[in-house]
Amino acid sequence: MSNPFDKPVPVTPQLGIWADNAAQAVTDANVKEIIEIAAYGGVTHWAVQPQDEDFDGAQPDTVATFVPEASESVHLTADDIRKAYVRLLAGIEGLYIGAAAHRAAIQAWRDRTEQDGIDTSRIDADAADQIIQLACFGHVMYA
Structure with a gap:
């Protein structure tokens, strides 16, 4: 039986089963760490601190709430964060992804383990910010 952790990062990934395997490698702990990295430095140039009313309408599976200025x-789920990480990892054109953030996602993937998932120590504030923007807007809106 094939283990998704044994597969190298494709040079030009075709999304599909590859994306599913990559998303599964992002653990709940990884999701939490990405959110924390983003909240403490990544998203502060475009998001404001959520107020009590900003949590209205959040579903039970919401793991983070971001409030873009104006x-x-x-509300984001863990799967939203996972899918956004895969989009950054894949480096899809037209999403305005930064090269350094894309490289960080690749390094986090290469250094992954079956037990711990991706290596979030490779995800800096810029990469975490771009993951959150991809999850919120579908592309990187704020450079």
């Missing part, structure tokens, strides 16, 4: 709050 906009409605965005």
